[in-house]
Amino acid sequence: MVTTHNLGFPRIGAKRELKFGLESYWKGQSSLSELKSLGAQLRQRHWINQANLDWVPVGDFAFYDQMLDMSFTLGNLPGRVRGFHGDSLDNYFRVARGRSAHGVDHAGCCGGGVAAGEMTKWFDTNYHYIVPEFSAGTEFQLDSSRLLEQLAEAKAQGVKAKPVIVGPVTYLALGKAKDESDRLALLPRLLPVYAQLLAELGAQGVEWVQVDEPLLVTELDADWQHAFNAAYHQLKSCGVKLLVATYFGPLQENMYLAANLPVAGLHVDAVNGREDVVPLLNMLPTHKVLSLGVINGRNIWKTDLNRLLDWLEPLRDRLGDRLWIAPSCSLLHVPVDLGSEKKLDAELKSWLAFALQKLHELEVLATALNMGRDWARDALAANQAAVDSRRVSPRVHDPAVQAAVAGLTLDLGRRHSVYEQRAATQAALLKLPAYPTTTIGSFPQTAEIRHARSEFRAGRLDQAGYKLAMQREIARSVKEQEALGLDVLVHGEAERNDMVEYFGEQLDGYAFSEFGWVQSYGSRCVKPPILFGDISRPKAMTVEWIRYAQSLTAKPMKGMLTGPVTILNWSFVRDDQPRSRSCFQLALAIREEVLDLERAGVRVIQIDEAALREGLPLRKSQWKTYLDWAVESFRITANGVRDETQIHTHMCYSEFNDIIESIAGMDADVITIETSRSDMELLDAFDHFKYPNEIGPGVYDIHSPNIPTQAHIEQLMRKAAERIPASRLWVNPDCGLKTRAWEEVIPALTNMVAAARALRAA
């Protein structure tokens, strides 16, 4: 018999219950016990949702992040939060979110400031985890309470529990040694704690534990390969069976290593690593379970079940009971329930599967594999009809768009003149001071803005009323910026629910959901739009708003767009054509918007490519191919403008050393990047490469509520000027300000402008 299981379930809740519960607790509007019982309710509901599986994940729930959970389980708390006397969940939130120095915390006691743990992208997803912190002296100490409590809960509910933990090697690799010490040197101290944890789980009657080691789909040097062997040799007799889970790509050169770890089972990504499976089978010891991740956990398309069965049936014949099937990765990265969607049309809906529907697909597969396809005849026929209808739908294929992409030429992506020449033309027109100041685009998305939008959606506010409400917000942000004395203004993005979804909603070839939320970090979610067909732009998307904003000021107003690569990377995209082709289609559509803005008299246009770097393939060998089409897409979007028009781009999570040539290849006149947390050291890449154009290195971290001082900003800018000629420097925050409050934004920008003035005077 084939066994079914799941690697993880979205914890935010079908209606984002966890988000609202967390935010209400953080605001002091509900109690810790209410929050904890909400967590228990969500776990229970999600276990019921998964009740038909043979093994159900336990421990995949997290109040903020699964890596931070693991840090607490391993007793690896940053020194600055040790010795906290309150509830450990409150301490957990202190690491997750930081605390400002003068605040009064939830429990009403005075807390000193606590810096938040660093947050970074989980592999190539749009999910962010809290980076474990290490130093040479790090000691670990088991705190199994969270996992054991959830296990007891699950057992009481009759759940066939398979605890899930992050594996020791991935845990170490994704952390950072603040003192530059060797994290691998900590492995001997870490493993006994894992062994103890596994033994405690075994003592509770656990049979299988899923140990996530996605690091195995990345390039590993000899030390890290060795760490895998060392780790699992030490854990092999801990009293439970281990299923080492890999995902987000093929094992490739790590296949032999993974196949021969001394564990009872291996899970592989059989969607993105399909070609690995047969060679893997040939080297897998015959006592081991092989779990095939056959349902895509990273997108929302229905699986072609019949075709999958054609491939799976011979594997079933060969593996028998040793075959397990599952989604390719945790379902954390997809929305919960397609059934909640009332506005998507029936045809499109028939092509889709969210988490619950994916679990159903798994059941159908198991029935067909265990009993024969006849037993699943109706489900398979319905699936076939849906898959066929999508394949041939005229809604998916637009010959005009395909022809435009086929006709792309390199000159579309080239500016008329080189940077030096354009820069002179632009300087004469814009007449900006030295160290010009600007912001990245968004201003606070206040409750009133969100509320107005939700009233508009619900039909309680009409189009005119909504437009007026947004214009009022735009006017407010223009007024604030003028009072602050900023040099290049933004309209503030009040009218945008999200920098990607907003464009998805206006482009043909896109659909969007009502409840398709996916956790991005903590309580913050995104609703990735669904790119299902060839992309075109029926009409201008941003011009009216920008024109309005420009009408309110004599200062230059930036046109604000999201670039094609970022729209692609933060959407659910087609699986029936290469990503590059969808990206070129987006590039052509956004290019038209750029040209429309230019025609409307907008002199500075920013095209955000926040997700360009995170879209890099996990293996370096594939970087060049990606960068080539990604950079070309940006160039097509941006570079059709006249010399007089200044193009800006923005990137966050910027680590540019290894891709600086591609960044330069985009040929934006100005790039704004996140640098404040690295003390301007990121600029070394730009310095060494002699990056030719202008740079706005972020001078303060927008993720923190702390107000940067003028002195600190000046000091950072002086550091920047050691690396980049001052004549090419801009002064701006690290990223957009939408998650901050006006009370934070005003003093921070006041100090920023004062710092720029002081630098000019010097």
Ligand SMILES: Nc1nc2c(c(=O)[nH]1)N[C@@H](CNc1ccc(C(=O)N[C@@H](CCC(=O)N[C@@H](CCC(=O)N[C@@H](CCC(=O)O)C(=O)O)C(=O)O)C(=O)O)cc1)CN2
């Ligand atoms: N797509 C994407 N990926 C990204 C980023 C990004 O900006 N976009 N930034 C980085 C991650 N950072 C992020 C920063 C903030 C949020 C964020 O604030 N998300 C909002 C949702 C934003 C949104 O779509 N808002 C909608 C819906 C708002 C909403 O929830 N409204 C309430 C009603 C409110 C009321 O009636 O008062 C509801 O529907 O229940 C809107 O403004 O229209 C949230 O979780 O709260 C997400 C990610 C990296 N990845």
Ligand SMILES: [Zn+2]
């Ligand atoms: Zn940003």
